[in-house]
Amino acid sequence: MRDAAPTTIYLKDYMPFGYLVDSVHLTFDLADHATRVTSRIAFCPNPEATDRTFFLHGEDLTLIRAVIDGVEVTPNVTDKGLTVDVPDAPFIWEAVVEIDPGNNTALEGLYMSNGMYCTQCEAEGFRKITYYPDRPDVMSVFTVRINGDLPVLLSNGNPSGKSEGWAEWTDPWPKPAYLFALVAGDLIAHPGQFTTMSGRDVELNLWVRPGDEGKCAFGMEALKKSMKWDEDVYGREYDLDMFNIVAVDDFNMGAMENKGLNIFNSSAVLASPETSTDANFERIEAIIAHEYFHNWTGNRITCRDWFQLCLKEGLTVFRDAQFTSDMRSAPVKRIHDAIDLRARQFPEDNGPLSHPVRPESFQEINNFYTATVYEKGAEVIGMLKRLVGDEAYAQALKLYFDRHDGQACTIEDWIKVFEDTTGRDLTQFKRWYSQSGTPRISVAEDWQDGTYTLTLSQRTKPTPGQPEKLPQVIPVAVGLLGQNGDEVRATEVLELTEAEQSFTFSGLAAKPVASILRDFSAPVILEHDHTDAERAFLLAHDTDPFNRWQAGRSLAQDTLLRMIREDAAPGTNYLDGMLAVLRDGDLDPAYRSLMLGLPTQSELAAALFESGNVPDPMAIWTAVETLRQATAQHVQDLLPRLHSETLIDAPFSPDADQAGKRALGGAVLYLTSRLDGGAKAAEEYAAADNMTRQLTALSCLLRAGAGQTELADFYRQWQHDRLVVDKWFGLQVTTASPETTPDVTRTLTEHPDFNWKNPNRFRAVMGALAMNHAGFHRAGGAGYALLADWLIRLDPVNPQTTARMCSAFQTWKRYDVDRQDRMKAQLTRIADTPNLSRDTTEMVSRILGA
Numbered sequence: 001m002r003d004a005a006p007t008t009i010y011l012k013d014y015m016p017f018g019y020l021v022d023s024v025h026l027t028f029d030l031a032d033h034a035t036r037v038t039s040r041i042a043f044c045p046n047p048e049a050t051d052r053t054f055f056l057h058g059e060d061l062t063l064i065r066a067v068i069d070g071v072e073v074t075p076n077v078t079d080k081g082l083t084v085d086v087p088d089a090p091f092i093w094e095a096v097v098e099i100d101p102g103n104n105t106a107l108e109g110l111y112m113s114n115g116m117y118c119t120q121c122e123a124e125g126f127r128k129i130t131y132y133p134d135r136p137d138v139m140s141v142f143t144v145r146i147n148g149d150l151p152v153l154l155s156n157g158n159p160s161g162k163s164e165g166w167a168e169w170t171d172p173w174p175k176p177a178y179l180f181a182l183v184a185g186d187l188i189a190h191p192g193q194f195t196t197m198s199g200r201d202v203e204l205n206l207w208v209r210p211g212d213e214g215k216c217a218f219g220m221e222a223l224k225k226s227m228k229w230d231e232d233v234y235g236r237e238y239d240l241d242m243f244n245i246v247a248v249d250d251f252n253m254g255a256m257e258n259k260g261l262n263i264f265n266s267s268a269v270l271a272s273p274e275t276s277t278d279a280n281f282e283r284i285e286a287i288i289a290h291e292y293f294h295n296w297t298g299n300r301i302t303c304r305d306w307f308q309l310c311l312k313e314g315l316t317v318f319r320d321a322q323f324t325s326d327m328r329s330a331p332v333k334r335i336h337d338a339i340d341l342r343a344r345q346f347p348e349d350n351g352p353l354s355h356p357v358r359p360e361s362f363q364e365i366n367n368f369y370t371a372t373v374y375e376k377g378a379e380v381i382g383m384l385k386r387l388v389g390d391e392a393y394a395q396a397l398k399l400y401f402d403r404h405d406g407q408a409c410t411i412e413d414w415i416k417v418f419e420d421t422t423g424r425d426l427t428q429f430k431r432w433y434s435q436s437g438t439p440r441i442s443v444a445e446d447w448q449d450g451t452y453t454l455t456l457s458q459r460t461k462p463t464p465g466q467p468e469k470l471p472q473v474i475p476v477a478v479g480l481l482g483q484n485g486d487e488v489r490a491t492e493v494l495e496l497t498e499a500e501q502s503f504t505f506s507g508l509a510a511k512p513v514a515s516i517l518r519d520f521s522a523p524v525i526l527e528h529d530h531t532d533a534e535r536a537f538l539l540a541h542d543t544d545p546f547n548r549w550q551a552g553r554s555l556a557q558d559t560l561l562r563m564i565r566e567d568a569a570p571g572t573n574y575l576d577g578m579l580a581v582l583r584d585g586d587l588d589p590a591y592r593s594l595m596l597g598l599p600t601q602s603e604l605a606a607a608l609f610e611s612g613n614v615p616d617p618m619a620i621w622t623a624v625e626t627l628r629q630a631t632a633q634h635v636q637d638l639l640p641r642l643h644s645e646t647l648i649d650a651p652f653s654p655d656a657d658q659a660g661k662r663a664l665g666g667a668v669l670y671l672t673s674r675l676d677g678g679a680k681a682a683e684e685y686a687a688a689d690n691m692t693r694q695l696t697a698l699s700c701l702l703r704a705g706a707g708q709t710e711l712a713d714f715y716r717q718w719q720h721d722r723l724v725v726d727k728w729f730g731l732q733v734t735t736a737s738p739e740t741t742p743d744v745t746r747t748l749t750e751h752p753d754f755n756w757k758n759p760n761r762f763r764a765v766m767g768a769l770a771m772n773h774a775g776f777h778r779a780g781g782a783g784y785a786l787l788a789d790w791l792i793r794l795d796p797v798n799p800q801t802t803a804r805m806c807s808a809f810q811t812w813k814r815y816d817v818d819r820q821d822r823m824k825a826q827l828t829r830i831a832d833t834p835n836l837s838r839d840t841t842e843m844v845s846r847i848l849g850a
């Protein structure tokens, strides 16, 4: 049972804990329904604290015994934790508690997944393991002994002893409890080895369940590359003798950076060419890097409190993006990041869930593991780097590591290292951390006597709790092109700091065409009223790869909006532009496939709403279908040649080169199957020798209204592989027509393999429903009701995943009155469910604006 009236926690109320922890000894006696946890913790008064209340967090624990300095005590225990009188001097706290991992379906604390014990303690899961000051600013060294009859017993740090039925681990680096981890199971190691820059040998292991041994090689290589990259680029060396990764099937997040013992959702680490798509490989490489990079940005330097979550996440996402750019194609990565930010973060930042990168209050911290904290948090660091330059960034990071190693820090500490390195006053820049909402930049141009003047204005709409907005520091990268397409001014970064500001460029022979916000230099919405002809010019000539892609994207969006609003025909500027791009064999295939992408239907709905229209999901879907069909017809003569360009005459590799060719091949197959009813896709499906080809062909067939035989065949082939079965579920929902989407989804929930308590399977189906814009928003509200039914069912089992998926409703106010009423009714039905979790209660009330 959760508390009826959740309390709100505020950043401004931060107080240090009254005691420091010198050491922690934990002993686990594992049993499915009665695991005993014995703790022995050395506390001493914290000289920097004024409040000496001795409160230890603890939830869902049965206290067997508590002892202070050898004397049994009787603490005052509530459902949140305990208080007890303690000496005003160093003392030893000992406690024995019992917990029930076998019935822990929330997947926080110690739980079981397919007979294996594992933990998830970030953010506040450790309090479900034992009584402890479960807050990130309390750091300690840990020794852990595990007693159990499972063959593999793992915890953080280095192994310090083991024999039949037990193992002991010692972590020499002080850490907060959220980085604690324990794994026990029947696991097999895929071993590896890494020698650090100072010559220390590190033993690496990727632990999996029997049967998954063949899916480890790629993850292991990605880990080694990450370790090397962090040494080369950031000078960061690994600091233990061993590094373990464990794959777990039941996991709420992608992965977790526990010190020396990373725990991964199996979908984020297991890979093979037969079962994983190129997108899976790229994501796995990035997540392994991300969790590894946390060893310094998160673990060695951690967060003072959970309001500072972006301190570790924004920086680590930024670092993993740099890594991917270095391993693959930097422009392609930048385009992917912009697509992702617009699809996930912009709706959040421009709706009822809008919050600053550093929130100032929360009820349930699990609800703030958001695209704003992570992805916008990373964009803020990218802007900082752009403003101070690469060299100053490197110096500031060195200072950060030197000054704060072993500490629990704040955004103020982070900003200060940049101020101390550069001498710059970053007070105004800090608004990026406190002000929510996406800034919009509008553009006015003037041309007189060889001088070009660019006037940029910024404004941010009111967001919940923030009616007034102040100007932010926005780095706007700008280049100028001549009428023949030559670059007449190379990229320079303009610093927009006022509400409106003008920048002049003189000595020009003719009026230039401005390429603004190059490389997506800030996470903003650029409102630049280019004509189709100007966009087509930039699409053909822009020397900045991001903006060249953006020109095509904007041209597509303008074309689609005209088709929706005015029932216009697809414009020739767009169609001819696409033809030219596809013909250009000098362009990277991955880049050409990205050029063919269209804005998402949800983005189009947002654009319509912003310009004062009520978006009609069916009209949007129809326009997108019409434009796709027109594109297929317009470029059809080129398709056979493009197809042959994408053939690969080499063994499979998930590298960027081959993945790019397969991406373009997939885009070409999609256009082809619109013209031939799926004939070519059926051939491709039959010939497919890797998952990317197989899944792409199946997707093309289903979208063409064919492929039922292949769909059944796919299931028969892969029914033993849970990660591929997730794809099989998801694909049917994403490719369903708007009319059939709710029914297709409902039918899938009746399938014997719809194991809804597994977060991956639940997301594969319900997440796909929310992503199918026209299907989810089908008139009559069947999609809304279906999702709400399942969220109500999941909430008592797994509040975290339920709460996160409520965001499917966050855009409810964009739509017509009927849809608004239906979504509101479902949100109210969820909110009125008896005993609703704190997580879901907070999310639904924020979405409703209550």
Ligand SMILES: [Zn+2]
Pocket (backbone or CB within 6 Å): 290, 294, 312, 313, 316
């Ligand atoms: Zn992270």
